[in-house]
Amino acid sequence: MWYQIITLLTALLLSTAALSAGLRSRRRMDWMYFGATLPFVCLAGLELLALNGWLGGQKFVLATRVTYQLIILGVTAFLMAPFRGGRLADRLLIRVQALVGLVLAAWQPFGGLGWEALNIAGSTALVLMLAHGLWRHGATRGWTVLLVAIAALGVMLTDLPSASGGAIGTSWAQLLFMPILFVLWLTLSRRVVGARRPVRHGGLATLERQQLAQDLHDGVGSQLTTIISALDHGSPQERATAAALQEALIDLKLLVDGVDEDASVVSLMANLRYRTRPLLEAAGIDMDWHMADEALLEQVQGVPAREILRIAQESLANVVHHADASEVMVTLCHMKAQDALWLEIRDNGQGIAPEGAQAPEDMAPTQPAGRPGGKGLPGMRRRARHLGGQFDIRGVPGEGTRVTLQVPLASLVAAAAS
Amino acid sequence: MMNTSRQLVSGSWAGRPSSMGSTAPQPASSLWPHFLTGQAEQPIRVVLVDDDAHMRRVIAQELLADARIHLVGQAGSLREGRRLVAQNEFDVMLVDLNLGDGTGFQLIEYMKTMHPVAEAVVVSAMEDEEHALRAFELGATGYLIKNSWFGNFPQAVLQVVNGGASITPNLARRLLKRLDAGAARGAPPPGLNKGAGGEKLSEREREILRLVASGYTSCEIGKRLGISDQTVNTHIKNMYRKLQVRTRAHALGAAAYAVKAVSLASQWGLLS
Numbered sequence: 292m293w294y295q296i297i298t299l300l301t302a303l304l305l306s307t308a309a310l311s312a313g314l315r316s317r318r319r320m321d322w323m324y325f326g327a328t329l330p331f332v333c334l335a336g337l338e339l340l341a342l343n344g345w346l347g348g349q350k351f352v353l354a355t356r357v358t359y360q361l362i363i364l365g366v367t368a369f370l371m372a373p374f375r376g377g378r379l380a381d382r383l384l385i386r387v388q389a390l391v392g393l394v395l396a397a398w399q400p401f402g403g404l405g406w407e408a409l410n411i412a413g414s415t416a417l418v419l420m421l422a423h424g425l426w427r428h429g430a431t432r433g434w435t436v437l438l439v440a441i442a443a444l445g446v447m448l449t450d451l452p453s454a455s456g457g458a459i460g461t462s463w464a465q466l467l468f469m470p471i472l473f474v475l476w477l478t479l480s481r482r483v484v485g486a487r488r489p490v491r492h493g494g495l496a497t498l499e500r501q502q503l504a505q506d507l508h509d510g511v512g513s514q515l516t517t518i519i520s521a522l523d524h525g526s527p528q529e530r531a532t533a534a535a536l537q538e539a540l541i542d543l544k545l546l547v548d549g550v551d552e553d554a555s556v557v558s559l560m561a562n563l564r565y566r567t568r569p570l571l572e573a574a575g576i577d578m579d580w581h582m583a584d585e586a587l588l589e590q591v592q593g594v595p596a597r598e599i600l601r602i603a604q605e606s607l608a609n610v611v612h613h614a615d616a617s618e619v620m621v622t623l624c625h626m627k628a629q630d631a632l633w634l635e636i637r638d639n640g641q642g643i644a645p646e647g648a649q650a651p652e653d654m655a656p657t658q659p660a661g662r663p664g665g666k667g668l669p670g671m672r673r674r675a676r677h678l679g680g681q682f683d684i685r686g687v688p689g690e691g692t693r694v695t696l697q698v699p700l701a702s703l704v705a706a707a708a709s
Numbered sequence: 710m711m712n713t714s715r716q717l718v719s720g721s722w723a724g725r726p727s728s729m730g731s732t733a734p735q736p737a738s739s740l741w742p743h744f745l746t747g748q749a750e751q752p753i754r755v756v757l758v759d760d761d762a763h764m765r766r767v768i769a770q771e772l773l774a775d776a777r778i779h780l781v782g783q784a785g786s787l788r789e790g791r792r793l794v795a796q797n798e799f800d801v802m803l804v805d806l807n808l809g810d811g812t813g814f815q816l817i818e819y820m821k822t823m824h825p826v827a828e829a830v831v832v833s834a835m836e837d838e839e840h841a842l843r844a845f846e847l848g849a850t851g852y853l854i855k856n857s858w859f860g861n862f863p864q865a866v867l868q869v870v871n872g873g874a875s876i877t878p879n880l881a882r883r884l885l886k887r888l889d890a891g892a893a894r895g896a897p898p899p900g901l902n903k904g905a906g907g908e909k910l911s912e913r914e915r916e917i918l919r920l921v922a923s924g925y926t927s928c929e930i931g932k933r934l935g936i937s938d939q940t941v942n943t944h945i946k947n948m949y950r951k952l953q954v955r956t957r958a959h960a961l962g963a964a965a966y967a968v969k970a971v972s973l974a975s976q977w978g979l980l981s
Contacts, residue, residue, distance in 0.1 A: 516834050520855075558922065560924060564924035580925060585923050
């Protein structure tokens with residue numbers, strides 16, 4: 292009796308927590324957790340009713356089975372939520388199991404081994420499919436879910452045979468499983484600090500940064516998009532505004548691209564090319580793109596990759612705004628002899644003035660006659676120095692400007708790994 | 710703003726085929742080769758489903774201005790979209806993924822059962838590779854980002870239909886990973902052994918994806934491989950089909966597996 296009351300109270304407490312969290316945050320994950328805890332309340336409640344003699348016989352057996360089937364469905368759906376419900380096959384299996392399970396539970400109230408076998412087979416298959424999927428490309432979060440899924444399978448495997456064809460009741464295993472599910476919920480919904488990665492460089496944790504970038508992209512990005520589409524394409528003034536906003540949007544997207552710690556310099560540069568294409572086309576500048584030795588350069592990731600992206604991005608922006616060029620050539624490759632990464636951006640514009648090119652890091656950008664230095668030069672030099680590379684910018688009046696960066700690959704890869 | 714959106718909702722069904730096409734202006738039609746679909750005499754029939762009334766207006770305006778396209782109708786929700794799909798003949802469905810009362814995925818699935826030959830092209834404000842892949846798995850053959858203000862939207866739609874359009878480097882990366890993972894898995898799910906060979910990437914396809922992932926455009930890739938840029942895009946479109954075939958095969962395999970498990974289970978039940 293006490294035991295059932297404890298189970299009921301625990302389940303009630305957890306599902307109330309889930310409900311209030313769901314009402315506040317309106318997040319899917321919280322609702323899924325609520326769906327997983329609620330049937331536990333029903334099961335404990337049913338058993339209490341039976342103990343007091345208010346419910347019994349065939350009806351009771353049927354009710355517990357249907358409730359247990361709902362527990363299985365709720366827990367499975369919650370566990371699959373981080374994978375957005377899983378692949379088509381997973382989703383199908385969950386539905387088939389729930390539907391056929393409900394039918395079998397109602398159909399054969401006594402001696403329903405078929406019902407038990409179905410659930411054991413279905414859930415085992417799902418855990419195996421989950422493990423198989425994770426084996427190929429799994430994140431840490433996914434493995435955590437798998438651990439809980441195995442525990443859930445264990446609970447079911449003890450619950451079902453112990454019922455031996457009769458009613459299914461609460462069990463110690465269930466009581467212990469509830470806190471496990473609770474902890475998983477806290478972890479998945481990022482309510483506990485332990486779910487975050489350790490803070491590095493005094494900055495935000497990776498997960499938080501990714502979240503922030505995603506929010507920026509979805510929020511500010513979609514607003515920019517709406518404004519751009521609302522502007523009148525016919526008016527030259529509004530077209531200029533739209534172009535400026537479009538550039539801001541591209542900047543934002545490149546920022547979001549760079550947040551992915553695993554993104555290599557190859558993918559970041561490819562994105563840069565893809566994203567700046569409409570900008571260059573609108574400015575009437577042809578791009579000559581050369582990317583080689585991708586397999587080697589894929590190793591350059593993290594901060595160094597982002598620094599290289601920024602240098603290239605700034606150079607391209609200068610070409611668009613200041614160079615008055617009709618062609619730009621971008622090269623990213625590996626220099627065999629020096630074992631270094633080589634980045635080169637060359638245009639055929641008016642050529643940067645020598646004073647502009649010499650702007651030191653700590654000096655405000657000057658605006659000499661001819662092509663101005665561009666606002667980003669000191670920043671580019673600083674980034675190159677951080678990378679431990681050689682940066683050079685040179686202009687020939689009337690012929691063009693050439694920006695080059697050479698960084699030893701070993702230092703880039705070491706920096707990316709640390 | 711409020712005004713225009715109300716107007717749109719009330720007048721969301723466009724006119725008959727004959728009234729369009731012949732009277733509309735014909736921008737850029739001289740640049741459009743005669744052998745491609747979407748000629749002024751026989752415009753390509755398009756339905757547009759998007760819950761954002763403003764976006765729908767912007768897109769519809771562009772489509773209406775192009776003689777190669779005949780806008781058959783518009784809808785602003787999943788429910789309206791289902792009706793539109795059920796009651797009309799069309800070649801292309803442009804669909805947003807967010808439909809208020811449902812998702813574009815649901816509508817793509819529905820459309821593919823009603824009009825298997827028609828093409829579904831996702832029009833999304835957000836670039837999301839996971840969503841794109843899922844749409845392709847359900848049978849979509851294009852994914853256009855609607856914020857590209859510089860681009861010509863009707864042109865992009867026609868390109869998707871006539872062979873296919875270029876994709877983002879990120880998407881190429883994901884596609885390479887996913888389809889190669891499928892090939893590495895090799896054996897199809899139990900109960901389904903046919904058609905496994907057709908799902909694998911060919912060497913040419915893999916090379917194209919690798920080049921896209923390195924930032925090269927379809928045009929540049931075509932030059933490198935000695936094929937036209939349209940052929941490059943057709944290869945990409947074929948890869949979407951492989952993705953769909955593969956997904957369907959896995960779903961069927963899982964279903965067969967489930968049926969077997971259930972029959973086995975009920976056998977045990979009968980025996981006991």
